[in-house]
Amino acid sequence: MEVLILLVGWFAYASVFIGMIKSYLTVNKIWTRKHDRNVAESISVYAALLGLVSALPFFIKYLLIDQDYASALQTGIGLAVGTFFLLVGIGFWTKQKTANVTFWQRFIKAIKKENNEATDLIKALVKPKHAERISKIFTQLVLIDGRIDDKERELLNSFHKIWNLTIDFDELANSSKELSFIELRDSVADYVAYNPPYEQVSEVKGLLETIANIDNNVSDEESFILQEIYGIFDDYLNGDEELPRYEVLIAPQNTDQEDMLEHLLPTFTKVTDKGGVSYRIGEYYSLEFAQMMCKKYRSMNIFTAIEQA
Template identity: 35%
Template sequence: MELFESIFKFLLLISVGTTALFSYLCINKMWTRKHDPLVAESISPIAMAMWISVSLPFVLNYTLQNNWRVALTYFLRLIFFIVFFLVSIGFWVKDRQHKGIWQKFIKALKQEANESTNLIKALNHPSRKKELLNILYRVAWLDDELNEKEREYIQMFADSWEIDTSYLFNEPPPEKGIEKLNKVREEVIAYLALQPSKEQAQSLSDVVQALINIDERVTKEEELIGAEISGMLINYASQEKTALCRVIIHPTNQKEQESLLALVPSAKEEYILGNPAFIVATFQTAPYAEAFSENYREQGFFTIVQTYNARL
C-alpha cells in the first residue's frame, strides 16, 4: 500500500509538471501573436469563461483540503484559461478607440453570437450522420438525465440532418460507471475509423464541448470524457503523434494473471523493470486513464498509469 501511495504521489507530481509545461508551451506560442486580431477572433471568450468558472471551484476546494499538488494543477489550468480569455477579447490588440476591458468583452460576445451557427454549417452535411448523433446522445446522457437545453441542442442537428431522434430521448444508455464513459469513447473511435474530414473532426470536438457546458453544470464524468474526446479528435485532425497514457497492471501471482487475462484477453504483456506487466488500455489524457485504472484497483489489481511518447 505504501508503494502504491508513493507511486501515486509521484504520478501527481508528474501531472503538475506536465500541466505547467503544457500551459507554458501554449501561452509561449500565443504570446507573440496576442496582438493579432485574427488570433483573438479565433478563440471563444464564452468557452474560456466557462472553463475559468469550472476550474476556480476546484482550486479553492483542493486548497482548503491542503492538497497542494492537485490544487496547483488546477491553478495552472486557471492561469492558462485566464490568459486565453484575455487574448480572446482582444485585451492586447491595439485599439484606436481605447476601449476598456468590458467594452472589448461585449464586442467579442457580439462577434461570437454572429458566428454561433458556424458549427452547424460545418456539420450540415456530414458523411456519417447517425454515428455523430449517437456520440451526442451518449454525451448528453453522461449525467443520467437529459435536460431541455441538451434536447434542443441535439434536435437542432437532427433537424438539419433530417433524422428521427425519438429513440434518443426515450431513456438513457444502459451502461453504468466507467463502462458508460468507455462506450462514448468507443463511439468516437468507430467514427474516426470511418475517416471523416479533418474539418468535421475539429467541429465535432467543439460541438461536444458546447453540449457538455450547455446546462452550466459540468460533472466529473463529463469533464473526463470531454477532455479525452477533444484530445482524440484534435489529434486526428492534426495527425500529430502526442504523449499518451497507458494503464499497466502488475499481477502479483499466477492466479491474478489468469483473472486479468480472462477480463482483458487483449492485454499486451511487457517486462517493466524486469517484472511482467500487462498493458490493458491506452488513453489520450491522464485523468481519464486514472479513472479507468481505478476500476481495476477496486477489483484488487495493482495498476499504474504511464505516460509515454507515441512517436517512440
C-alpha cells in the same frame, strides 16, 4: 554553448517582435470595423473567453515563476488581443438601441445570442459522413451527467431531425456513469479510426464544447470526459507528440489471476517486461481518466500501474 544560448535568446525576442507585428496587423484589420454589428456578431464570445482563461496561467507562470520574459511578453500580447476580440464580440463599440448599456448587459446579450446560434454549425454540416457516429458521441455527452435538460434535448432533436436520424435516450440512459465514460471515449476513438476529414473533426470538437455549455453549466462529468476526448481529437488533428500520454498496465500476481485475465482480456496486449508479465489496457491523454481505469481493475484486487509514455 554560451554563444548558442545568446543566439537562441535573441531569436526568441525576434519571434516576439514578429508576433507583435502579426497581432497589430490582425487588430488593425478589425479596428476600423469594430463598430459594425455584423463584425461583432461574427466573433465567438465563448472562444475569446476560453482563449483568455487558457493563456492567463501561462502568463503568470512565465512572468513570476520561470521569469521567462520573452514568453511572458508573447503570452501577454495574446491576452491583449484576446481581450480586444472579446470586447468586439460583446459589441462594446456598437451602437445600442437603449442608451447607457453597461458592459455586463452587453456581455449577457452576446452570450444569449451565441447560445441561440448553437445549432448553426450543426445545420451547416448537413448530414455529414459518419453522421451516425457523430450522433452517438453527442448523445452520450449529453447523458454523461445522468440528466438532460430542455436545451440539451432541443439541441439533440434539432440535428437528428436535420440528419433524418432517430434517437433512443432511454437505452443510453441505462448505462452506469463509469461505463458511460468508457463508452463515450470508445465512440470517439472509433470515429477518428475511420479517418474523417480534419475540418469535420475540428467542427465536431467545437460542437462538443457547445453542447457542454448549452445549459450554462459544465458538469464535473462533462469536464472530466472532455479532457480525455479532446486529447484524442488533438492527436488526430495535429499528431502532437508533446501531448501527455498515460499507459495503464495490469499485472497478475498468481496463476489464477493470469488465467482470469486471459479469459477477460483476450484481445489485450500481453507484455513481458522487467521480469514479469503484464497486460496493456490502454494509453490515455488524461491522468484522471487513466486513474479511473486503474480503479476499475484494482476493485478486482489486481495490481495496476500507470506509466507516462
